[in-house]
Amino acid sequence: MVPVLRTIVGLFIGGLGARLIGLLGRFHVGPSSGPKKTSRRSFTRNAALGAVGVVLAETAGAFVWFFWPNKTGAFGSDINVAAENIPAIDAPPFRVAEGKFFLVQNEDGLLALYWKCVHLGCTVPWAANENLFHCPCHGSIYNKNGERIAGPAPRPLDLMTVRVGDGGNVTVDTGAISTRSSYQPEQAVPYSA
Ligand code: FES
Structure with missing residues (x-):
């Protein structure tokens, strides 16, 4: 996956994750504060963290894929x-x-x-x-x-x-x-x- 596409996918998936966290937060009822709402700030923060996490996971996956030894028709096989x-x-x-x-x-x-x-x-x-x-x-x-x-x-x-x-x-x-x-x-x- 090209870097730009990877980043776009990361942002998209991160945004979805943040939206899901926000929805779960709305349905969570605390002992004294009633239903919680997700602020715009926390939504943005969750989206950014999710996007960064996905990009890091993609990068780690690409790193492992690149360096994983290919044993077919290569040195060592x-x-x-x-x-x-x-x-x-x-x-x-x-x-x-x-x-x-x-x-x-x-x-x-x-x-x-x-x-x-x-x-x-x-x-x-x-x-x-x-x-x-x-x-x-x-x-x-x-x-x-x-x-x-x-x-x-x-x-x-x-x-x-x-x-x-x-x-x-x-x-x-x-x-x-x-x-x-x-x-x-x-x-x-x-x-x-
Ligand atoms: S002579 Fe071949 S490495 Fe030294």
């Missing part, structure tokens, strides 16, 4: 990679931005490499001219299997879980990330399209 996007063994890694990983195929199978540098967390790009992953922050360098070959990184890039489905399509669970101290062939998931 399963990400599908179509068979036609699976890189060949000698091809560069396939970058999947929404999953924050590179999909690599070597002689042993597929690896999904989490692109977060294991040194201090920078995003590590694939440097095509070097045929390596090269972190821009402090110079850590990883080969295509994610093994550290230079720089301050203490271990290889982390791995995400890979599942091969029908027709050669692949699913990467970006919520299942594991660390390792070296590359082992069994880390790769055998693949044939």
Whole structure:
């Protein structure tokens, strides 16, 4: 809802709330004062408070909606990679931005490499001219299997879980990330399209 429309709705609902409070007040009979009437001042005050309350509630709702994690097809959930996007063994890694990983195929199978540098967390790009992953922050360098070959990184890039489905399509669970101290062939998931 656009802000102006939200404010108008808030004022409208706040006004209705204030009118309702006023009507209830008229029917309320106190012990000594008889039926109460709502003054113009209290009506205006109630309307303003109601409008402010509704606008605040709308704002809070929009805030929660905006920041609530969307677990479908986003980082932290399963990400599908179509068979036609699976890189060949000698091809560069396939970058999947929404999953924050590179999909690599070597002689042993597929690896999904989490692109977060294991040194201090920078995003590590694939440097095509070097045929390596090269972190821009402090110079850590990883080969295509994610093994550290230079720089301050203490271990290889982390791995995400890979599942091969029908027709050669692949699913990467970006919520299942594991660390390792070296590359082992069994880390790769055998693949044939
Ligand atoms: S964050 Fe990558 S080398 Fe420091």
